[in-house]
Amino acid sequence: MSKLETKTWQGVRAEVQRRIRSRAWKPGDAIPFEADLAREFGCARATVNRALRDLAEAGLLERKRRSGTRVALHPTGRAVLDIPLIRKEVEAAGQAYGYELLSKALDAAPPHVVAGMERSDAAHLVHVVALHRADERPHVLEDRWIDPASVPDAATADFSTKSPNEWLLENVPFTRSELAIRALPADPDTAGSLDVAEGTAILTLDRATWLEGRPVTFVRLLHGADHVIRSSVTA
Structure with missing residues (x-):
């Protein structure tokens, strides 16, 4: 995915979701920090944060303070x-x-x-x-x-x-x-x-x-x- 496509939080969400579904990031895996993803995608950290929050609400990610964000072991609601x-x-x-x-x-x-x-x-x-x-x-x-x-x-x-x-x-x-x-x-x-x-x-x-x-x-x-x-x- 190009940097242009990940300038929006929807684009970041789509790319993160793709990595989860393709098992590039497997259930239980810790994903990169928001700052690292922002540098990779060429967008603001707030954009990454919005995308990850949306995926957490959908049950695909688990976010815990101080322990980072992981791919959910048991995705919910589907x-x-x-x-x-x-x-x-x-x-x-x-x-x-x-x-x-x-x-x-x-x-x-x-x-x-x-x-x-x-x-x-x-x-x-x-x-x-x-x-x-x-x-x-x-x-x-x-x-x-x-x-x-x-x-x-x-x-x-x-x-x-x-x-x-x-x-x-x-x-x-x-x-x-x-x-x-x-x-x-x-x-x-x-x-x-x-x-x-x-x-x-x-x-x-x-x-x-x-x-x-x-x-x-x-x-x-x-x-x-x-x-x-x-x-x-x-x-």
Whole structure:
């Protein structure tokens, strides 16, 4: 962000919020002093103070006299739907986790992916299809598209042993995410992978993420029977 954009308290707030959301500043981290931020952004200290007060009121920061300002460990007043690590989700349920890479290719994005990533064209993206198992039963079919313009390493990443779900969570931050939940009839390929009858209603999650306005990934997660989605709200 340029100094011109951070001359106002709204601009400073936007940049601080970006650093929090991208995990450049992680929960519990102490952030720089107001005077240091003012020098970095080229603005008055009062401008920084106004921005930090606003973020503290929104629950993203914790401000204490003499101990400075930290990123809130538990941001308040907002619903949180985590992006789960599927492996840990299975293991937390006391089940044995299994993973199989079904395919990886550079393909032209289909219309639902183009729309989901808010793209203007059907660019060639890294397309990965993988199956997650729980106690050797199909658990989640991961049908993922990754934009190599935003994530160059995805083109050469080895997804044969580590899922793109896990690889992205470890390596690529995001600043925005959108999620859609629906039931879709299983097509022949999905039915075969999840071991269900063709046409069976499948719990389906479509999720897209962006980093600073650039599309990162679009994934369609198709779930096996008895899957439960959990979310939490901190007050």
